[in-house]
Amino acid sequence: xxxxxxxxxxxxxxxxxxxxxxxxxxxxxxxxxxxxxxxxxxxxxxxxxxxxxxxxxxxxxxxxxxxxxxxxxxxxxxxxxxxxxxxxxxxxxxxxxxxxxxxxxxxxxxxxxxxxxxxxxxxxxxxxxxxxxxxxxxxxxxxxxxxxxxxxxxxxxxxxxxxxxxxxxxxxxxxxxxxxxxxxxxxxxxxxxxxxxxxxxxxxxxxxxxxxxxxxxxxxxxxxxxxxxxxxxxxxxxxxxxxxxxxxxxxxxxxxxxxxxxxxxxxxxxxxxxxxxxxxxxxxxxxxxxxxxxxxxxxxxxxxxxxxxxxxxxxxxxxxxxxxxxxxxxxx
Amino acid sequence: xxxxxxxxxxxxxxxxxxxxxxxxxxxxxxxxxxxxxxxxxxxxxxxxxxxxxxxxxxxxxxxxxxxxxxxxxxxxxxxxxxxxxxxxxxxxxxxxxxxxxxxxxxxxxxxxxxxxxxxxxxxxxxxxxxxxxxxxxxxxxxxxxxxxxxxxxxxxxxxxxxxxxxxxxxxxxxxxxxxxxxxxxxxxxxxxxxxxxxxxxxxxxxxxxxxxxxxxxxxxxxxxxxxxxxxxxxxxxxxxxxxxxxxxxxxxxxxxxxxxxxxxxxxxxxxxxxxxxxxxxxxxxxxxxxxxxxxxxxxxxxxxxxxxxxxxxxxxxxxxxxxxxxxxxxxx
DNA sequence: ATGAAAGCGCTAACAT
DNA sequence: ATGTTAGCGCTTTCAT
Numbered sequence: 001x002x003x004x005x006x007x008x009x010x011x012x013x014x015x016x017x018x019x020x021x022x023x024x025x026x027x028x029x030x031x032x033x034x035x036x037x038x039x040x041x042x043x044x045x046x047x048x049x050x051x052x053x054x055x056x057x058x059x060x061x062x063x064x065x066x067x068x069x070x071x072x073x074x075x076x077x078x079x080x081x082x083x084x085x086x087x088x089x090x091x092x093x094x095x096x097x098x099x100x101x102x103x104x105x106x107x108x109x110x111x112x113x114x115x116x117x118x119x120x121x122x123x124x125x126x127x128x129x130x131x132x133x134x135x136x137x138x139x140x141x142x143x144x145x146x147x148x149x150x151x152x153x154x155x156x157x158x159x160x161x162x163x164x165x166x167x168x169x170x171x172x173x174x175x176x177x178x179x180x181x182x183x184x185x186x187x188x189x190x191x192x193x194x195x196x197x198x199x200x201x202x203x204x205x206x207x208x209x210x211x212x213x214x215x216x217x218x219x220x221x222x223x224x225x226x227x228x229x230x231x232x233x234x235x236x237x238x239x240x241x242x243x244x245x246x247x248x249x250x251x252x253x254x255x256x257x258x259x260x261x262x263x264x265x266x267x268x269x270x271x272x273x274x275x276x277x278x279x280x281x282x283x284x285x286x287x288x289x290x291x292x293x294x295x296x297x298x299x300x301x302x303x304x305x306x307x308x309x310x311x312x313x314x315x316x317x318x319x320x321x322x323x324x325x326x327x328x329x330x331x332x
Numbered sequence: 333x334x335x336x337x338x339x340x341x342x343x344x345x346x347x348x349x350x351x352x353x354x355x356x357x358x359x360x361x362x363x364x365x366x367x368x369x370x371x372x373x374x375x376x377x378x379x380x381x382x383x384x385x386x387x388x389x390x391x392x393x394x395x396x397x398x399x400x401x402x403x404x405x406x407x408x409x410x411x412x413x414x415x416x417x418x419x420x421x422x423x424x425x426x427x428x429x430x431x432x433x434x435x436x437x438x439x440x441x442x443x444x445x446x447x448x449x450x451x452x453x454x455x456x457x458x459x460x461x462x463x464x465x466x467x468x469x470x471x472x473x474x475x476x477x478x479x480x481x482x483x484x485x486x487x488x489x490x491x492x493x494x495x496x497x498x499x500x501x502x503x504x505x506x507x508x509x510x511x512x513x514x515x516x517x518x519x520x521x522x523x524x525x526x527x528x529x530x531x532x533x534x535x536x537x538x539x540x541x542x543x544x545x546x547x548x549x550x551x552x553x554x555x556x557x558x559x560x561x562x563x564x565x566x567x568x569x570x571x572x573x574x575x576x577x578x579x580x581x582x583x584x585x586x587x588x589x590x591x592x593x594x595x596x597x598x599x600x601x602x603x604x605x606x607x608x609x610x611x612x613x614x615x616x617x618x619x620x621x622x623x624x625x626x627x628x629x630x631x632x633x634x635x636x637x638x639x640x641x642x643x644x645x646x647x648x649x650x651x652x653x654x655x656x657x658x659x660x661x662x663x664x
Numbered sequence: 665a666t667g668a669a670a671g672c673g674c675t676a677a678c679a680t
Numbered sequence: 681a682t683g684t685t686a687g688c689g690c691t692t693t694c695a696t
Contacts, residue, residue, distance in 0.1 A: 005673065033681080053673075222609070
């Protein structure tokens with residue numbers, strides 16, 4: 001059997017309460033008795049039982065993280081940001097992948113409630129009313145990371161996706177591109193909808209025609225980028241630049257085009273989105289929209305800690321800055 | 333306050349024990365009373381408190397996962413394998429990144445013990461005696477994933493790293509390569525030592541000279557691959573092929589060489605290790621040694637579940653098969 | 665098949 | 681500054 005707070009109390013000749021006080025850093029303990037207790041703890045090799053503590057205090061110092069797919073670079077970097085801040089604030093992370101499946105997401109959330117997590121960080125494609133209902137009725141804080149809830153009811157951390165794409169496309173137009181292909185992902189998320197809107201509005205405001213054939217939907221994989229390249233390059237009127245909704249798809253576009261003998265950026269420019277590490281692991285290096293994944297994760301977790309401690313937070317819907325980084329996959 | 337097993341018992345006119353039995357699937361319950369209890373649970377929206385259960389039963393159905401860096405593709409895929417099997421067996425995962433730091437690894441392990449995890453999966457560079465001591469004295473099963481313990485005391489799942497490199501290099505030699513550069517990582521792990529040994533033994537047994545200048549250490553990053561290319565290509569006598577200890581470094585080698593105007597594989601062949609998704613996201617596509625990361629994670633977790641349930645396991649040191657996949661970055 | 669009761673290891677009033 | 685005493689919500693003998 002493992003050693004408990006009671007054993008320590010006996011050995012140090014004090015009460016359980018006093019032991020509890022010293023392990024919790026309560027100041028109301030005489031230095032000498034603190035010393036005594038610490039010595040007993042050391043000697044016995046006592047290690048507090050977090051489960052018992054959780055039951056008694058109704059706080060587990062653990063937070064749930066629901067993520068679509070941890071093996072996806074984008075989310076993995078986000079997760080790292082979450083984790084670093086969590087460990088800084090002494091929170092543990094219970095991690096689960098949801099595969100963007102609505103029921104699985106809800107189930108996972110429920111499981112986390114059973115585990116009595118103090119809060120959760122949620123990443124996912126779409127936030128339905130069911131999500132909002134589940135989150136709101138849970139009595140624990142939830143923050144959305146790189147995930148938007150159109151109802152604005154749940155705290156979240158994002159960039160301004162609409163403007164990000166709008167800016168990127170506008171810049172392309174300034175660089176004399178008139179025919180611009182876009183490869184959205186098929187997540188059906190409102191984030192992607194905003195991005196498409198940004199694309200279309202940028203065209204419109206520059207008096208360029210919105211051509212339905214200049215949109216080819218991908219599924220966020222490299223292969224779907226290749227497919228997109230094949231599609232666009234087979235068009236009668238080819239675009240002079242293709243923008244993809246993620247770097248991975250953009251790499252697919254680059255290689256798909258190169259495989260057909262096109263030169264990037266001479267024959268075709270390519271723009272990505274996210275600025276994952278992939279962006280520089282390709283030739284030519286990828287011009288892309290910077291989405292600060294690590295920061296989104298870190299800020300989300302920081303926001304959650306504030307919510308957990310009932311600290312004042314001025315803005316529940318935080319928007320982090322984005323920017324465009326020009327590399328060599330685009331020609332002016 | 334949330335609804336407890338006691339509330340359910342009252343509502344269903346049974347004792348707490350009976351409620352406990354039905355939520356735990358105990359067969360010793362009359363169908364009709366089971367129905368009654370289930371109805372009460374439904375009506376009250378009862379959700380069992382896993383923390384209380386953990387305290388009472390001394391089982392938390394959660395396992396700790398210690399990983400060097402979740403934002404590294406290699407580990408992320410491993411993690412996914414672990415997670416899928418864990419969720420299949422209803423285990424939760426507590427995830428922490430260690431950055432390969434010995435003290436942090438030990439601290440994390442300790443924290444997980446405090447959390448009363450039922451077992452842990454450990455990934456890391458080196459297993460010191462301190463690790464072994466900590467694992468063995470913990471009274472919970474630990475399995476090493478893609479991590480070797482030279483003492484063979486801790487259960488583990490790996491491939492045969494020595495043979496993997498030995499085979500790859502031998503094959504290169506058969507293809508008439510005589511000058512073979514190798515880019516190990518600087519982890520100081522015994523895995524990397526085995527790989528270097530495999531490299532050297534393959535040369536030796538084919539009567540090729542072991543040239544110290546044909547080894548250039550990297551740090552597992554893309555950039556260090558570029559550095560390696562610069563180094564090797566600056567040599568008086570250049571190798572005809574460079575093998576890197578990871579795909580990411582191999583991509584760096586390819587691009588570093590291409591940036592200098594070398595053609596792959598005409599002027600230089602390149603081979604990687606791992607077969608991460610990166611291997612096909614480059615031109616030419618990368619010849620590499622396949623290390624089944626997802627499987628290693630999945631098998632590790634499966635092994636852990638067996639250990640947890642005291643099922644018989646015939647082999648505590650499992651070695652998964654590796655193979656070499658030839659793509660276009662190597663010339664025969 | 666069901667119930668009663670004693671913990672699991674700790675925290676948190678409340679006393680002193 | 682320290683001790684006493686209830687719980688926290690559940691599992692688990694042990695009876696019946």
